[in-house]
Amino acid sequence: MKPVTNSSHPTIRDVARHAGVSPGTVSRVLNNSPLVKETTRQRVWEVIESLNYTPNLIARRLSLGKSLRIAVIVPFFTRPAEVERLRGVVNHLAHTQYDLVIHNIETPEQRATDLAQIPYREWVDGVLVISLPPEEEFLPRLKTAEVPIVFVDVHHPELRDFDLVNGDDVRGGYLAARHLIDLGHRRIGFIGDLPDHPLGFTSSRDRFEGFRNALAEANIPYDSNYHAESVHGQYLAQMLAEKMLTLPSPPTAIFAASDTQAMGVLTAARHLRIPVPEHLSIIGFDDIQVAEYLGLTTIRQNLYASGKAGVELLLERMIDPKIERRVVEIPNELIIRSTTFPPNS
């Protein structure tokens, strides 16, 4: 064959020839084997540098039987929250010999093919799944996968055997509601995602659960008028909020399951000329970048840390698959800014 090989690159054999040693020795030098005479090592290194030789990673991978790659499977990776997690992943991985392959998932079909095939077809050494609950039918395959898999920000009862990195959405929702209740609010609305998201996201549902817990604890009865859900998005949240705020007895505070949706609520208030926070308190979730600009009170998740923790767990497990299973919890934090205030009526 005549491979379209990257042309003029010297190979390990060239180095060996120039240094008057065997390829094996050069390999040993490259891998810092202790069993090579100091003078030889020197000579080899000199040749390596004069030839500007760099090992071919692909050959190395094949020979080692390792791909030196990890895959990250992430939905809508341009969303602010996912990007921040990814940054944690990318930056941490930059110090290692591992490559990152990003699989962006935007439909259930994509998830199906990627989750099912990646561990096999792509020959990766590890997989990081972010924010993406697996479908039931793939669970068995995942459990018997030959490569380690770590889940970040996915809550699923069947993941008891995997390393996990999670924020506590239930607790986050509780913190948000608690804050409003402590301020004196009793009529509190919730705006979140539909519970049956095609990709099965659970965060909105869990945040709502925490929210309800806090209300129950404060003996505030659940009122379905104060509960609205739609497909994720700022504009739809705005519609829901406008409806809720024109109720005969509107809420004095609204908890949005994400900052994006909180922005929709802010717009609704502006349209209806309801002063925030004087007549309406608003709290979001995530603490995405604009939240600070908007002065939005919110629940912060340390997204960068969660991405970083995910790779760390994965790399450790790749080194030793038998270590005990770990669950890392990334704590949420209430960030009080200027959209929450005691109720006015």
Added chain:
Amino acid sequence: MKPVTNSSHPTIRDVARHAGVSPGTVSRVLNNSPLVKETTRQRVWEVIESLNYTPNLIARRLSLGKSLRIAVIVPFFTRPAEVERLRGVVNHLAHTQYDLVIHNIETPEQRATDLAQIPYREWVDGVLVISLPPEEEFLPRLKTAEVPIVFVDVHHPELRDFDLVNGDDVRGGYLAARHLIDLGHRRIGFIGDLPDHPLGFTSSRDRFEGFRNALAEANIPYDSNYHAESVHGQYLAQMLAEKMLTLPSPPTAIFAASDTQAMGVLTAARHLRIPVPEHLSIIGFDDIQVAEYLGLTTIRQNLYASGKAGVELLLERMIDPKIERRVVEIPNELIIRSTTFPPNS
């Protein structure tokens, strides 16, 4: 050797044995070679499926002498604008057999090592450089690189030989200033990045150039009081704006070289209780996602399209390195929202 090979994977030889053919034939089947009998093809496919065989890409790469990977070198990839470009890249690449390796650059040192080494050490088949002007000393290496390199959003006089995808920042700046001038503004401020950015970004400078052109064309003299620069960032832009707006004769409009900086200007106006747009018009650049929420008038760059165009050029050149050099221009567009208005005085 005893490679930690991905354990139980069948190889091409297993398939061959089970199908009673040679590995070569299996390879031909896999690669859709026309020179294989239909019945054989069928039989081989059956075995492939029953064995759940999938080819080892690493071996394939080594044998082909191609890495089937492309590298993208991008600064601060979490910035909204870069993310959007990346999405164009990732989504377009998902349909191909190529992997993406992301190199996030945040310092000149990182750029130096990555730009210099990637084409060699990493064995990639192509490189996409986003928003990152090369340092002079690396230009020769880039020009003689063995792999195709495409630059997206980098303006540099020495890039005459490369495929390029660019927005026209000068024209964008012109459009922005022109819009303000057409509204009747004469005292127009500019807030942008420092011209000597360590990574050599040129966009702010070019936008300013277009801005000045428009002013000159309208016979508005340049006033250095209305010109302020600092390190990129919302808060610093806010400081500059506050200073500019408390001048004895403050500008009636401000052009910020990015939406992020425009947000700083908005904050400054709010602090100083200057009504926008009645007493102060503000126009930004980029049309990042929040711009719409804020009602910010801005210059839109079609970022997704630029990322996509970048990979397309790259893939085409990888197929045929001898095609004529191309320059794709992604047009800017003035998006008028509610932060610009005729001057009030």
Added chain:
DNA sequence: ATGAAAGCGCTAACAG
């Protein structure tokens, strides 16, 4: 301490 040689899984030239 070093060389020789086999092998990772695949492709492609060559022969038939």
Added chain:
DNA sequence: CTGTTAGCGCTTTCAT
């Protein structure tokens, strides 16, 4: 149409 074979560049036993 198909089998055989060499080889991609590297690592790692096994000898010496």
